[in-house]
Amino acid sequence: MLLDDWSLTLAGWTLLIATVTSVACALCGSILFIGRKSMVSEGLSHAVLPGLVIAFAYTRDYSSPSLIMAAAFSGLLMVWLTQLIERSGLVDNDAGLGIVFAAMFSVGILIVNAKLKSTHFHADCIIDGNLALAPLERLVVGNRDFGPEAFVVMVIVLAIVAIFLGLAYKELKLGIFDPVLAQQFGLRPTLVQFVWLGIVSITTVAAFEVAGSILIVALMIAPPAAAYLLTDRLSRLLFFASIIAIASSFLGYYLARAIDISPTGPISSMAGLLFLLTLCFAPRKGLLAAWTQQRSDRSQTNRLLVLHSIERNGRVPKDQFNIADNRIERYITQLCDSGLIRREASQQLKITDAGRSALREVFDRQA
Amino acid sequence: MSELLSDYTVRIVVMGSAMIGGVSGALGCFAYLRRQSLIGDVVAHSSLLGIVMAFWLSYVITGNGNKSLIVLIPGAILAGLASLLLTRAITSQTKIKEDAGLGVMLAIFFGTGMMLLRWLQRKQPPIPGRSGLDDYIFGMAAAMTSNDLWMIGTLGTLSVIVVILIWPRLKVMTFDPQYAAGLGLPVGSLELVLLCLMVVGIVIGIQIAGVVLMISLLVAPAAAARQWTHHFGRMIILASVIGGVCAAGGSLISAVGSNLPTGPVIVVLITIAVVASLLFAPGRGIVFRRLRSAS
Numbered sequence: 001m002l003l004d005d006w007s008l009t010l011a012g013w014t015l016l017i018a019t020v021t022s023v024a025c026a027l028c029g030s031i032l033f034i035g036r037k038s039m040v041s042e043g044l045s046h047a048v049l050p051g052l053v054i055a056f057a058y059t060r061d062y063s064s065p066s067l068i069m070a071a072a073f074s075g076l077l078m079v080w081l082t083q084l085i086e087r088s089g090l091v092d093n094d095a096g097l098g099i100v101f102a103a104m105f106s107v108g109i110l111i112v113n114a115k116l117k118s119t120h121f122h123a124d125c126i127i128d129g130n131l132a133l134a135p136l137e138r139l140v141v142g143n144r145d146f147g148p149e150a151f152v153v154m155v156i157v158l159a160i161v162a163i164f165l166g167l168a169y170k171e172l173k174l175g176i177f178d179p180v181l182a183q184q185f186g187l188r189p190t191l192v193q194f195v196w197l198g199i200v201s202i203t204t205v206a207a208f209e210v211a212g213s214i215l216i217v218a219l220m221i222a223p224p225a226a227a228y229l230l231t232d233r234l235s236r237l238l239f240f241a242s243i244i245a246i247a248s249s250f251l252g253y254y255l256a257r258a259i260d261i262s263p264t265g266p267i268s269s270m271a272g273l274l275f276l277l278t279l280c281f282a283p284r285k286g287l288l289a290a291w292t293q294q295r296s297d298r299s300q301t302n303r304l305l306v307l308h309s310i311e312r313n314g315r316v317p318k319d320q321f322n323i324a325d326n327r328i329e330r331y332i333t334q335l336c337d338s339g340l341i342r343r344e345a346s347q348q349l350k351i352t353d354a355g356r357s358a359l360r361e362v363f364d365r366q367a
Numbered sequence: 368m369s370e371l372l373s374d375y376t377v378r379i380v381v382m383g384s385a386m387i388g389g390v391s392g393a394l395g396c397f398a399y400l401r402r403q404s405l406i407g408d409v410v411a412h413s414s415l416l417g418i419v420m421a422f423w424l425s426y427v428i429t430g431n432g433n434k435s436l437i438v439l440i441p442g443a444i445l446a447g448l449a450s451l452l453l454t455r456a457i458t459s460q461t462k463i464k465e466d467a468g469l470g471v472m473l474a475i476f477f478g479t480g481m482m483l484l485r486w487l488q489r490k491q492p493p494i495p496g497r498s499g500l501d502d503y504i505f506g507m508a509a510a511m512t513s514n515d516l517w518m519i520g521t522l523g524t525l526s527v528i529v530v531i532l533i534w535p536r537l538k539v540m541t542f543d544p545q546y547a548a549g550l551g552l553p554v555g556s557l558e559l560v561l562l563c564l565m566v567v568g569i570v571i572g573i574q575i576a577g578v579v580l581m582i583s584l585l586v587a588p589a590a591a592a593r594q595w596t597h598h599f600g601r602m603i604i605l606a607s608v609i610g611g612v613c614a615a616g617g618s619l620i621s622a623v624g625s626n627l628p629t630g631p632v633i634v635v636l637i638t639i640a641v642v643a644s645l646l647f648a649p650g651r652g653i654v655f656r657r658l659r660s661a662s
Contacts, residue, residue, distance in 0.1 A: 092402050106635050265482030265485055
């Protein structure tokens with residue numbers, strides 16, 4: 001039977017769970033990113049805690065679906081409270097989010113410390129998650145082993161996210177970029193946004209149990225931000241973000257194994273590192289690309305200045321352009337090489353016809 | 368209760384917390400009014416990396432892990448400032464918006480900080496003095512010593528002196544940076560001063576609130592105080608009082624109860640203060656508005 005053959009090693013399962021979690025987080029995070037709501041994930045990753053622990057205190061069952069529902073509800077509660085505060089106009093928006101999620105997280109921590117100290121909800125797990133141990137708790141229904149529970153849950157969550165993205169892709173896109181227009185099309189952007197935040201909330205909870213709060217924020221924000229430096233299209237953004245998130249998980253996992261610690265910190269650190277690398281080396285929007293572009297623009301302008309003054313005066317006056325002498329020499333050589341000027345026998349510089357027409361072209365374009 | 372207060376350790380902890388809460392609450396007003404609350408959250412998380420690095424460096428240099436604030440605070444300040452300046456660089460050089468830039472800093476600084484922390488905690492042979500380092504995550508006022516109190520007091524006094532010395536400029540800069548530039552004030556350096564003040568407010572506060580919940584100790588007193596007054600000076604004083612009282616109360620409760628980390632208790636108290644202010648503040652409060660619209 002197929003299911004019996006799912007005897008991957010512990011490492012294999014951990015990586016598989018990490019991969020599914022990464023993709024789910026990256027997809028949710030990409031939509032938050034383009035809606036400029038990235039920090040909402042920071043809020044959600046803390047605000048789900050009270051729902052989670054209250055539900056657990058009642059059911060005493062880690063795998064009860066009511067845990068996920070209660071926690072997702074407490075995430076939505078945070079969104080609602082934040083909006084309530086924002087609408088009252090009494091507190092600045094940013095601060096509202098911060099105050100609400102910190103308060104909810106505190107309540108969660110206090111309940112854990114008062115009632116659930118001996119369970120796996122202790123403070124370290126809330127921050128670090130339990131990724132390394134996640135493969136050990138298996139979902140067994142009757143006699144059938146469906147593989148690690150965390151994996152099954154994350155696959156279901158990923159499916160929900162993917163299906164909703166597929167169904168509501170246009171609505172989400174339009175709702176984010178132009179809520180008014182979406183309204184006029186009869187798309188009900190508010191409802192779509194609300195359902196979407198509910199799904200993000202569910203993803204956060206499910207990921208929270210495996211990955212802890214740091215990792216969720218890291219996977220939801222860093223990969224989409226990096227992907228954004230690589231493309232302008234939403235569909236590609238989703239794809240690149242997922243790839244970068246998976247890469248961070250793998251790199252982080254092996255780094256964690258090498259120094260024998262929980263993989264959560266390393267994965268998040270790797271997500272950050274991959275962002276920094278993309279920031280430096282992205283083809284068009286990267287810092288290096290921007291810098292080379294700027295340099296080549298500048299030398300192009302300088303060459304034109306030199307060419308112009310040769311046309312006018314037959315020489316380049318010293319100290320006029322604020323360009324170093326050796327640079328001017330280099331520009332002159334380059335202009336000679338490309339045949340825009342020529343050196344007469346008396347070392348006099350003369351502009352050629354090609355040079356004239358090149359200058360005209362630039363001036364005409366300016367005019 | 369009075370018996371408890373006469374206990375030397377408890378007295379230090381309560382006094383220290385009041386001082387910390389007061390300074391953080393006051394300095395948080397600038398962050399709050401400049402709409403930099405989430406920046407504060409990220410700086411707080413980022414400072415964990417600085418703290419862990421400073422501890423590790425002290426171990427590498429002296430062979431003994433040093434957890435006194437004189438060692439840890441400079442590290443925290445450096446890491447906090449670094450994350451701020453990096454966010455600035457990213458948002459100015461690319462089209463990435465501030466909230467995503469901040470989130471990325473969270474991944475880099477907090478993620479790496481946690482990684483280093485866990486590594487130091489598991490390192491064999493054990494590093495002397497490493498236990499209690501993770502108290503910085505949720506805050507533990509009980510670990511405070513009188514030396515720490517001096518360090519915090521000095522930093523707090525210094526920042527109060529700075530605020531008083533350049534008060535008019537800070538005020539203009541907080542409310543209207545463009546106007547400040549128009550007046551010919553040194554906007555760049557004032558901006559840096561304000562950022563440093565925020566970082567100091569945060570770094571002082573994480574001792575009791577922890578890096579995760581520090582945002583609340585920083586901006587919630589300001590948000591509460593804002594409801595009661597329109598006057599900036601009074602707002603700062605009120606925020607400082609609210610922060611101080613809640614912090615002292617929180618660490619007292621945490622010291623009495625068993626197993627209660629200080630940070631969450633303080634945050635719950637401050638949040639109660641915020642909710643009460645939102646509801647009952649005269650003029651702005653929700654109850655007041657209801658009454659007025661009913662009459």
